[in-house]
Amino acid sequence: MKNKCSLKVVKDGKRLHGTAAILHMTSREGGFDKWLECYSKTVAKQSVKNFLEQQQKPRLKVM
Numbered sequence: 001m002k003n004k005c006s007l008k009v010v011k012d013g014k015r016l017h018g019t020a021a022i023l024h025m026t027s028r029e030g031g032f033d034k035w036l037e038c039y040s041k042t043v044a045k046q047s048v049k050n051f052l053e054q055q056q057k058p059r060l061k062v063m
Contacts, residue, residue, distance in 0.1 A: 007021045016024055029035040 026032045
C-alpha cells in the first residue's frame with residue numbers, strides 16, 4: 001500500500017511519515033494547539049485576501 005500522507009520530515013537522520021511526522025512537526029512548532037491557531041490565522045488571512053481580490057475585480061461584460 002502506498003503512503004497517503006504527503007507530510008514527511010527528517011528527525012535524527014530518520015524519515016518520518018504520516019502520524020509520526022505530524023506529531024514531530026506540531027511538537028516542534030510548540031504543540032498542536034499553537035500550530036492549529038497559527039495555521040487557522042494564516043488560512044483566514046489568505047481567504048480574506050482572496051475574497052477581497054475577487055470583490056475588487058471589475059465586472060465586465062462583452063456586448
